[in-house]
Each structure stands twice: as structure tokens, then as C-alpha cells.
Amino acid sequence: MEPSHFLPGALSVSRLIQAFNRLPGIGPKSAQRLTYHLIRMDEDEAYALSEAIRDVKEKIDFCENCQNITEVNPCAICMDSSRDHSILCVVEEPLDVLALERTGSYSGLYHVLHGAISPMNNVGPNDLRLEELLVRITTIHPHELILATNPNLEGEATAMYIKELLGGAGVTITRLAKGLPMGSDLEYADSSTLSQAFEGRREL
Amino acid sequence: MPRQYSYATEAIILRHSAVGETDRLVTLYSKNYGKMRAFARGVRKPHSKLSGHLEPLNQVNLLITQGRNLPLITQADMIEGFYTPSTNFETIVSGCYVADCLDAFTVEEVENQPLYSLACRQFKQVQSVANIQTQLRFFELQLLTMSGYQPEVNVCLYCRNPPERHSIYFSFEAGGILCQDCKNQFDCFGISETSTKALRYLLMATTGDAQKIRMPEAVQKELAHVLTNYLQYIIDRRLQSLLFYRRLEKWESTAVANLKTISGRKST
Numbered sequence: 001m002e003p004s005h006f007l008p009g010a011l012s013v014s015r016l017i018q019a020f021n022r023l024p025g026i027g028p029k030s031a032q033r034l035t036y037h038l039i040r041m042d043e044d045e046a047y048a049l050s051e052a053i054r055d056v057k058e059k060i061d062f063c064e065n066c067q068n069i070t071e072v073n074p075c076a077i078c079m080d081s082s083r084d085h086s087i088l089c090v091v092e093e094p095l096d097v098l099a100l101e102r103t104g105s106y107s108g109l110y111h112v113l114h115g116a117i118s119p120m121n122n123v124g125p126n127d128l129r130l131e132e133l134l135v136r137i138t139t140i141h142p143h144e145l146i147l148a149t150n151p152n153l154e155g156e157a158t159a160m161y162i163k164e165l166l167g168g169a170g171v172t173i174t175r176l177a178k179g180l181p182m183g184s185d186l187e188y189a190d191s192s193t194l195s196q197a198f199e200g201r202r203e204l
Numbered sequence: 205m206p207r208q209y210s211y212a213t214e215a216i217i218l219r220h221s222a223v224g225e226t227d228r229l230v231t232l233y234s235k236n237y238g239k240m241r242a243f244a245r246g247v248r249k250p251h252s253k254l255s256g257h258l259e260p261l262n263q264v265n266l267l268i269t270q271g272r273n274l275p276l277i278t279q280a281d282m283i284e285g286f287y288t289p290s291t292n293f294e295t296i297v298s299g300c301y302v303a304d305c306l307d308a309f310t311v312e313e314v315e316n317q318p319l320y321s322l323a324c325r326q327f328k329q330v331q332s333v334a335n336i337q338t339q340l341r342f343f344e345l346q347l348l349t350m351s352g353y354q355p356e357v358n359v360c361l362y363c364r365n366p367p368e369r370h371s372i373y374f375s376f377e378a379g380g381i382l383c384q385d386c387k388n389q390f391d392c393f394g395i396s397e398t399s400t401k402a403l404r405y406l407l408m409a410t411t412g413d414a415q416k417i418r419m420p421e422a423v424q425k426e427l428a429h430v431l432t433n434y435l436q437y438i439i440d441r442r443l444q445s446l447l448f449y450r451r452l453e454k455w456e457s458t459a460v461a462n463l464k465t466i467s468g469r470k471s472t
Contacts, residue, residue, distance in 0.1 A: 025224060119300035120219050120260070122444040126455045153260045153296065160293040181250050190256030192285035 013039070065136065067112045067129040069094045077110060084108045086143035090133065090162065092116050092150060100148065108146070111136065116154035117161055123154075125161065133162075137171060144172045151178055210269045213237060214283065216323055217260050218303045222248065230258055230277060232266070233306055233323060238314040242268055242275040254280045261286035261299045263324055284324075288331055297449065298330040302343060304445040305435065309351055319350045325411050333415050337424055342406050342414035344431040349407070353438055356380030357403045362389050369397050374430055376437035399426045 013035060020031035038046055062068070063075035070076070077083065077097075087108030091097055097110050113128040125131075137145070147162060149155035163173050179197035180189055189197075215234040223229050226248045233239050247255045257264050257280035267279035286299055306323050310316070326343045333339045348354055360367050360383035361375070367383035375382055375392035381400060382392050398420075405417055419427070432446055 119297045119445045119448045120304050122448045122451070124448055124451045124455060126451060126459065131459050153300075156287065156291070157293060157296045157300075160291075160296065164293055184251055185253070188253035190262075190282045190285065192259075192262075192282065192287050193256045 066110045067114065067132055068097055068110060082107075085140070087146065088136070088140075088142040088144070089146040089148050091148050092155065092158070096148065108144075109142075113149075113158065116149055116158045118154045119157065128158075130162070134165070137166065137169060142171055144174060147173065147175045151176075207237070207270070210267065210278070212265065212267050214320075215240075215264055215266050216303070216306075216320070216327070217258055217262050217264065218307045219260050220244070220258065226252075228258070229274075231307060233310065233320060234266070235317060235320045236315060238316060239307070239310045239312045240268075240275060241312065242266075242277050243271060244277045244280075257282045259286070261303055261327055263327065284328070286327055286331070290331060294336060295330050297445070297452075298336050298340060299327055301340065301443070301445040301449070302326050302330065304443050305344070305347055308439045308441070308443060309347055309435070316350065319347070322346050322350065322411075329411060335415060337428065338406075338417060338419065339414055341402075341424075341427050341431055342409060342411070344435060345403070345406050348431075348435070348438075353379065353434075354407070355403070355434065357400055357407065360386050362386035372397060372400050374434075376434050379434075395430060396423065396426060398423050399430065402427055403430075 016035045016038065017028070017031045020026050020034050021028055023031075026034070038049075059071045060069050061071070061073055063070045063073055063078055065074045065078040068075055068077070072079075084107050088111055089100065089106060089108055090111045090113060091100065092113055092115060094112055094114075097112060100106050100110075111129070111133050113130060113133070115123060115128050117123060117125060117128070145162075145166065147159040149158045159175055166173060177200045178193065179200050180186070180193065186194070213234040213236045215232040218231045218233055218239075220228045220230045223243070226246045228244045228247045229241060230244050231239070231241050244254055244258055246252055247258055249255075254277065258277070262282055263284040265281045265283055266277055268275045269278050270276075302323065306319075310319070322343070326339070329339050330336055345354075355374075356378075357380060359365060359381075361378045361380045362382055363386050365383060367373075367381060371384040371387075372395050373382040373384075373387040373392040374380070374395040375390040378390040378392070381395065382390060402417060402419055402423055406414060409417070432443070436442055436446070
């Protein structure tokens with residue numbers, strides 16, 4: 001039996017629907033809507049989209065130092081001499097670099113792991129860019145290593161593993177502060193977050 | 205237990221997975237309704253009131269309402285969080301193994317309050333005990349017993365006679381030990397007398413007593429081999445947390461050892 005999106009005599013439409021359907025969070029109906037939107041779109045806009053996809057696949061590479069996605073290797077952040085090269089901030093995903101850069105309060109270098117250790121999903125250190133991190137630490141000898149993995153089970157496991165691995169490597173290992181997010185309610189905060197917020201309190 | 209449209213229960217969060225932009229599908233083991241899967245809407249938003257409470261390995265009070273397809277978690281309040289200042293990588297990995305076993309060994313909607321209590325105790329124990337591996341072996345035996353798979357470790361399962369001291373065999377298929385004369389009746393392998401004694405002790409022990417036993421490393425390894433493989437034989441699949449542990453050991457023995465040599469650090 002043919003799939004529901006098969007259109008006789010319009011194989012390209014079916015192919016595009018299938019391609020969209022393979023993307024995360026896009027179901028068959030959304031894939032059909034996107035396809036028919038593209039059919040109605042201006043030719044220039046549609047070609048710009050296809051070129052953007054081609055460019056991403058052709059030009060994007062992983063930085064040989066920080067493993068972030070980049071078009072030039074090493075990436076602009078690693079090559080920036082105005083940044084503090086003695087501090088390394090370890091994050092899980094490239095999008096975390098964007099989030100930290102938006103704050104404007106960090107001027108050191110990054111290292112992107114491309115994931116986090118997850119014992120229940122059998123994601124171990126060998127699935128991450130952890131070996132590259134260890135090589136980097138042994139070569140550039142940073143003064144401080146900031147573990148900015150997510151404050152959840154996987155992020156904590158990753159941070160603790162890195163800490164135990166580098167315990168005697170002569171680098172100061174720090175973790176991003178934990179506490180209450182701006183705009184939240186004390187009443188609804190969990191006890192673990194509250195106790196960590198108390199531990200990390202500061203004099204005003 | 206009959207359910208209303210909206211009901212409260214104590215539960216342990218076993219795992220969760222991301223759904224859509226901000227939701228999560230949470231697998232939990234509840235005190236009153238056994239294992240369940242429930243939706244938690246909007247918990248991946250930074251200001252979510254539920255997110256901190258619904259982290260895996262936490263013990264929580266939940267208010268659940270019936271959704272169209274799956275139940276919805278509408279309120280959560282942490283009873284006991286897994287993370288304490290003493291939490292380290294080994295406790296997280298052990299906690300994940302306990303949660304993975306519980307998830308693999310139970311079916312949805314079947315209440316088992318003793319098992320719930322055992323799991324709550326184990327999450328606390330792995331945080332505080334000196335020998336986590338012994339505690340995990342105790343948990344495995346208790347889980348097997350409460351699920352109806354307690355291994356026979358006193359007499360041969362086939363002839364019902366106590367086996368000779370130096371010729372004891374364990375069979376996953378039979379679910380316990382066999383003697384020299386009956387070992388050909390089932391697929392089996394040899395097990396030491398010390399390990400058999402340790403199994404007997406752990407089967408009779410209470411949560412507090414489990415730590416009193418001191419075992420040589422070889423016995424610990426043999427017990428881990430017997431029990432983890434017996435668990436996997438029963439559920440008929442590999443536990444992801446065990447595969448993780450084996451891959452971790454392999455990685456540490458190769459990649460990390462090489463790097464430690466480069467950096468001139470002593471291998472741990």
C-alpha cells in the first residue's frame with residue numbers, strides 16, 4: 001500500500017514530505033503543510049532556503065580546539081586574542097555557547113562536549129568530545145575549568161565525572177552556581193534548589 | 205486502587221524523555237499504582253514549577269489528572285531529593301542502575317508497595333553506604349525475591365539435596381544452584397562456595413545488615429556476574445545502565461590511561 005502522502009505524478013512532492021517528516025518534531029501533517037507552503041513560496045525564497053541548507057552541510061565543520069561548529073578552523077572564539085585563554089568553559093551543546101555569549105559576562109574559551117553522560121541511555125564518555133578536552137588540558141594547561149553542563153541528572157553526572165578525572169591535574173575546577181531563576185517563586189522551588197541557593201548566598 | 209479523575213500519589217521518578225518543545229514524558233514508580241508513564245507539560249521552560257521536582261531518582265508527591273491518552277502531572281512536591289553534597293559519580297551511576305532495574309523488572313499499573321519501599325531505601329543507601337557494590341547485590345536479590353524470582357541457593361534445584369562444597373553450579377534457566385550429579389540437566393556454570401554463602405547471607409539480610417558482610421574482590425565480581433546476568437536472563441534484554449558501566453570501564457582502561465601517561469599523572 002502506498003503511503004498517504006504519495007501523489008501520483010508528483011514524486012518530488014512526496015520526497016519533500018518524506019524529507020520533512022524525518023526532522024525532529026515534524027509529524028506527517030506538519031510535513032505536508034511545510035511542503036505545500038514551499039510550493040506556494042516565491043522561487044527566490046525557496047532557492048535561498050535550499051542554498052542555506054547546502055551551505056550548512058558544505059561549510060560547517062567542528063573547531064579543532066573547542067569542537068564548536070564553525071566555518072573557519074580554528075573558530076573565531078579560539079582565535080580571538082582579546083579573550084582569556086587561561087579559562088575553559090565546558091558546555092554540552094553549541095547552543096549553550098550562544099546562550100553564554102549572549103550574557104556578555106564571560107570572556108574565556110569554550111569546549112563543547114556534544115552531549116552528556118547518561119547511564120540509563122548508555123551514553124558514556126567515549127560518545128562525547130571528552131578525549132579532546134583531556135588532550136587540550138594537557139597541552140594548554142588552563143588556570144580554571146568551568147563546568148557549565150546542565151543542572152540535571154546527565155549534566156551532573158558529566159560534571160562529576162570530569163571532576164573525578166581531572167582531580168589531580170592541577171587545574172581549578174568550578175561549577176556554575178545553582179539557585180533560583182529570575183522571576184521564580186520560592187513557594188514552588190524544590191528543596192534541592194533551595195538548599196543550593198542557601199549555600200551559594202552572597203552578601204549584598 | 206480505583207482512581208478518580210484527579211489523584212495524589214507518592215512516586216519515584218525513574219527517567220524522562222523530551223517531547224515537543226517544552227514537555228517531558230516521565231516514567232515513574234508510584235506507591236499506589238505501580239509503574240506509570242505520565243506527561244509533564246512545560247517542564248523544560250526555565251520558570252517551570254515542576255522541573256526541579258521531576259528529576260530522575262527523586263522521591264516526590266504528585267497530583268495526577270487523567271489526560272486524553274496518558275495521565276498528566278499537574279503538581280509535584282519533592283519528598284527526598286537524590287542529590288546531596290556527598291553525591292558523586294558512582295552514586296549517580298548506582299542510582300541509575302537501581303532505577304533501570306526497577307523500570308525493566310516491573311510492568312505498568314501493577315502496585316507493589318514493598319518494592320516501592322525497597323527502592324526508596326536503596327536510593328538513600330547508595331548515597332551513604334561504604335560499599336555500594338554490596339548494596340546493589342542486596343537490592344538485586346530483594347528485587348528478584350519480591351518479583352517471584354528468588355534464586356534457590358540452599359539445595360540443588362533438581363534433586364533437592366545440599367550440593368558438595370566444591371562442586372556447586374548456578375543455572376539461570378533453573379533459577380538457582382545445582383549439584384555435581386544434576387549439573388547436566390540445565391545450562392549452568394560453576395560458582396564458588398564463598399559466593400554461594402554470600403548469596404545466602406544477602407537473601408536473609410535486612411537493609412541495615414547488608415553492609416556487615418565483607419567479601420574479597422573476586423567474590424564481589426562473581427556475585428555481580430551471577431546476579432546481573434540472572435536479572436538480564438529474566439527480563440530477556442540487556443540493561444542499558446550495565447552496558448554503560450562496561451563501556452566506561454573499557455574507556456577508562458584505554459583512552460584515559462593513555463592520556464594520563466601523556467600528562468604524567470598517576471593512573472587511579
